[in-house]
Amino acid sequence: MDKIKEEIKKVLSNKNTLTIIIVIIGIICLYAIYNYRVTQAVTTIRVPYAKKELTSRTQITADSIGYTELPKRIAKNLGIVTSTANITSNYVKYGETIPANSFFYKDYIVSFEEATTNEFSDIPDGYTAYNLTVDINSTYGNSIYTGNYVDLFVKANSNANRVIFGRLIQGIKVLAVLDSSGNDVFESSTEERTPAQMWFALPDELYTLLKKTEYIGGITVMPIPRNASYSATDRDATIDSQYIQNYILSKSITISQNFNSNTDNQNTQDNANLGE
Structure with missing residues (x-):
């Protein structure tokens, strides 16, 4: 055992040998990283897509979903939903459309509660559609x-x-x-x-x-x-x-929303000179 330790010390104390070892380790690491990236780039997964156009607030059912193979890395980078469980029974977001043969993106898929909201849901107080x-x-x-x-x-x-x-x-x-x-x-x-x-x-x-x-x-x-x-x-x-x-206003009567009084709350605006 002591001899082995001595041999290792001799090798490590030799700068030329140590440099060669470091270079070899570096090459191995680079190869491993390169091989991992290549594997990730070419590894495909089963990805769902829309078989037909799905319009706003449409419920997504299993019969409207097809499948194809796509590199895993691309699917992840594009934000494509890869799990069918996260698609079926959900809805297309209000105001959006998923074209036929398009992948499903997470920003376009919402729950029923979210799908039933629209621009009119956020009208502020004091405003009317x-x-x-x-x-x-x-x-x-x-x-x-x-x-x-x-x-x-x-x-x-x-x-x-x-x-x-x-x-x-x-x-x-x-x-x-x-x-x-x-x-x-x-x-x-x-x-x-x-x-x-x-x-x-x-x-x-x-x-x-x-x-x-x-x-x-x-x-x-x-x-x-x-x-x-x-x-x-x-x-x-x-x-x-x-x-x-x-x-x-000259052609109408403005009625106050305060209905406690009668005549005083009605203001008839009639300008006979308008447009003359």
């Missing part, structure tokens, strides 16, 4: 998207039968664009959907003002898109034309 009727033309060929900020312009005829046209409200964020069946126009990549409703969240007083334009009649409200920088900045909806606002 407003639905503006639109079509393919008023949306500029379906070019106004969810999350865009738009301005609302108004066209009407004055008391003197003159055309009134101008921006009533500026800086309104689009909550959703839906078709006549209530489906999100932009969530499907294969089905062509025609816009019919554009939804906003407006302060209560602006909501009331726009509803009055519907009931008065003869007033057209149209969304006007702006550039990308306009939509990139968060902003609050504000009245831009006091003149148009007064025109609308």
